[in-house]
Amino acid sequence: MINIFNSLKEIDELLDKHNNYRNNCLNLIASENYINPVIGEYLKSDLVGRYGCYEGLEGEEREYTGNKYIKEIETKTQDLVKDIFKAKYCDLRPIGGHIAGVATVLALTDPDDLIMEVVLENWGHGLIEPMADTVGHFDRVFNVEAIPYKENQTIDTAKFIKKIEEKKPKLIILGSSGMLFPEAVEKIAEAANDVGAYLIHDSSHISGLIAGGVFPNPLEQGADAVFCSTHKSFPGPQGGIILSNSKEIMLKVNEVIPSLVTSHHINRLPALAAAILEMKKFGDKYGKQIIQNSKALAEELDNKGFNVLAKERGFTESHLILMDVSEFGGSYKAARMLEKSQILSSDDFGGPDREIRIGTAEITRRGMKEKDMKKIADFFERVLINQEDELSVIDDLKNYLIKFDNNLYCIEK
Known part of the structure; x- marks a missing residue:
C-alpha cells in the first residue's frame, strides 16, 4: 500500500505532531x-513563487520580467x-552553504x-573529499589532500604551513x-599568499558568531573569500552566502x-x-551567551566524568563542544540513545564514530543560561x-522545557 497524504487535514496533523515533538526536545x-x-x-510572501534570476555582479539584467521590486529587495539585503x-x-544566490562552497571552488x-x-575525519563539512570519493566525474577533476590535524580537533598549524610550502596548493x-577554537587564519593566509594559493573559509557553523562580533572574521584575517550558511549559529532561514573583498574573485564566482x-x-x-536586523540588535549578547553556555555545559559534563575534548584549553570558544x-x-549509538529520550545531538557522521557534537x-535562544547547564548534564x-x-527522562525533560517558552534575542514588529 502506498503511503500518501490524502487531504490537507492529514498534512496539518503530521505537522502538528512534528511541532509538538520538536518543542519537547532538547535540541x-x-x-x-x-x-x-x-x-x-x-517566508510566506508572494516571492515564494517568483524568479529573480540574473547574471552579472550587480544583477542589473534580470532574466524574468516583473522584478521591479525583487531587485530592490535583493540589493538592500545584499547591502545588509x-x-x-x-x-x-x-x-546570496546559493540555496545552502554547500552549494556556496562548491561554487567558490569551481570558480x-x-x-x-x-x-x-x-x-570528514576531522569534522570537515565534506565539501570536496566525499564528492571526489563517490562521484566518478569529480574524482577525475578534483585533487584533494587533508589539512593535518592534531589532538582535540585542531589544525596542526606548523605542520600545515610546511605542507603549503612543499605542495603549493591552488x-x-x-x-x-x-x-x-579560532584558527590561525592570518599565519595560514600569509603562507598561502607566498605560494600563490587562494585561501577560502567555510564559516557555515560560526557565521552567527562572526556576525555578532564574538568570533574572528576570516575576511579581516586575510581570507580571500568566505562561504557560509545562514541557519546554524546564525538564526536565519536556510540559505548560503559567498563573501569577498576581491572583485576579481566575485566575478569568477558569478560565472x-x-x-x-x-x-x-x-x-x-x-x-x-530581518534576521540580520535581529543580529544587529542582539548579536553581541546572543553570541557571548552562546559561548558562555558552551563552556559551562562542557565543564558540567566533564564533572560527570564524560570525556569532553580540549579540557586543557577551556573546552571551547564557539557554539559547540565535542565529547x-x-x-x-x-557516536552513532550514543546519539540514538539520547534521541530516544528526546535529546538531540549529532553523531560523527563522516569520521571514526568517536565523538558527538553538542x-x-x-x-541559548530558548533562554537557557550557564546555571541551566548542570541540569542538561544531569540528563x-x-x-x-x-x-x-x-x-x-522524556517526562522530566518536558516539564523542564516548559520554563523556556520565552525565546530571547528576537526582534519584534
Whole structure:
C-alpha cells in the first residue's frame, strides 16, 4: 500500500505532531537554530513563487520580467549582508552553504589543481573529499589532500604551513563543522599568499558568531573569500552566502553560480534581511551567551566524568563542544540513545564514530543560561551513564522545557 497524504487535514496533523515533538526536545544540534516566528512570516510572501534570476555582479539584467521590486529587495539585503560581515561583495544566490562552497571552488580552480581542506575525519563539512570519493566525474577533476590535524580537533598549524610550502596548493579551504577554537587564519593566509594559493573559509557553523562580533572574521584575517550558511549559529532561514573583498574573485564566482543555481528561492531574502536586523540588535549578547553556555555545559559534563575534548584549553570558544563517547558504543549509538529520550545531538557522521557534537545556539535562544547547564548534564548522565528508562527522562525533560517558552534575542514588529 502506498503511503500518501490524502487531504490537507492529514498534512496539518503530521505537522502538528512534528511541532509538538520538536518543542519537547532538547535540541543540541549545532547546525540548527530557533527561527523567530516574526522572521518566519517573511517566508510566506508572494516571492515564494517568483524568479529573480540574473547574471552579472550587480544583477542589473534580470532574466524574468516583473522584478521591479525583487531587485530592490535583493540589493538592500545584499547591502545588509556586506555591512554585518564587513565584505565589499556578496552573492546570496546559493540555496545552502554547500552549494556556496562548491561554487567558490569551481570558480577558483582548474582540473587537477591541488585543493587542501578539512576532511570528514576531522569534522570537515565534506565539501570536496566525499564528492571526489563517490562521484566518478569529480574524482577525475578534483585533487584533494587533508589539512593535518592534531589532538582535540585542531589544525596542526606548523605542520600545515610546511605542507603549503612543499605542495603549493591552488586552493585551501579552512573551517569545519566541529570548530572549537579560532584558527590561525592570518599565519595560514600569509603562507598561502607566498605560494600563490587562494585561501577560502567555510564559516557555515560560526557565521552567527562572526556576525555578532564574538568570533574572528576570516575576511579581516586575510581570507580571500568566505562561504557560509545562514541557519546554524546564525538564526536565519536556510540559505548560503559567498563573501569577498576581491572583485576579481566575485566575478569568477558569478560565472559559476548560474550553472548551479537558477531560481535562488528569493522568498528567503526578506527573512534573511530581518534576521540580520535581529543580529544587529542582539548579536553581541546572543553570541557571548552562546559561548558562555558552551563552556559551562562542557565543564558540567566533564564533572560527570564524560570525556569532553580540549579540557586543557577551556573546552571551547564557539557554539559547540565535542565529547568522546567511545565507552558508550560510539557516536552513532550514543546519539540514538539520547534521541530516544528526546535529546538531540549529532553523531560523527563522516569520521571514526568517536565523538558527538553538542551545540548551544538553540538552547541559548530558548533562554537557557550557564546555571541551566548542570541540569542538561544531569540528563546526559541519566541517559548514557545510568541508562534510565527513556519515558521517565522524556517526562522530566518536558516539564523542564516548559520554563523556556520565552525565546530571547528576537526582534519584534
